[in-house]
Amino acid sequence: MKLQLALDDLALDDALKLTEKVQDYIDIIEIGTPFVYQEGMRAVKTFKERFPEKEILADMKIMDAGYYESEEALKVGADYVTVLGVTDNLTIKGCIDAAEKYGKEIVVDMICAPDLPRRIRELENLGAHSLAVHVGTDQQAAGRKPIDDLRVMAEHCKAAKISVAGGISADTTPEYAALKPEVLIVGSGITHAKNPVKAAKEIKKSMEECK
């Protein structure tokens, strides 16, 4: 199980400093969507150069122009690019084709996707590498959590890797890790923690206890 650190609302220098501190516990560094808006592909390139031994995910949340947009991140060093599960299969196929040209992978973000079992089947048939259960920031504010959708994903997903995101913290990691997703994604649970290093260390420890 890998730990993905989502960097969403930090400036580039602060994000680099934070990542330096927690890097021992992190497997994948996510250049979050707000970070992509702020810094563009410069952030992806900078993090790949500074942390060449880590995998980098560009959280582009692509909705159209799948091949073209995913290639923007792949050509500057992204190992994973996200596309939205609610978009057209043509867009998702374009992302998959671009990723495979670079020997990399696509993560399909299932945020707001209706009928998860049906969409999981379709996306696996398309060849999606990973499917991400995701309760977004606005939904979290309304009290939603990703645990039930993770159970549905674990039951129906046969070939793709599973990631999960949505307000996960050191306190809640054990219940998510128990369902054994391939990737646990944590943003504010580390970046907004009083002590980010302690939070990252605790999260990684809980994940290792669930192996």
Ligand SMILES: O=C([C@H](O)CO)[C@H](O)[C@H](O)COP(=O)(O)O
């Ligand atoms: O994808 C995300 C969100 O839509 C903002 O772009 C976050 O990176 C993801 O939800 C993880 O962050 P937390 O929910 O704060 O753990």
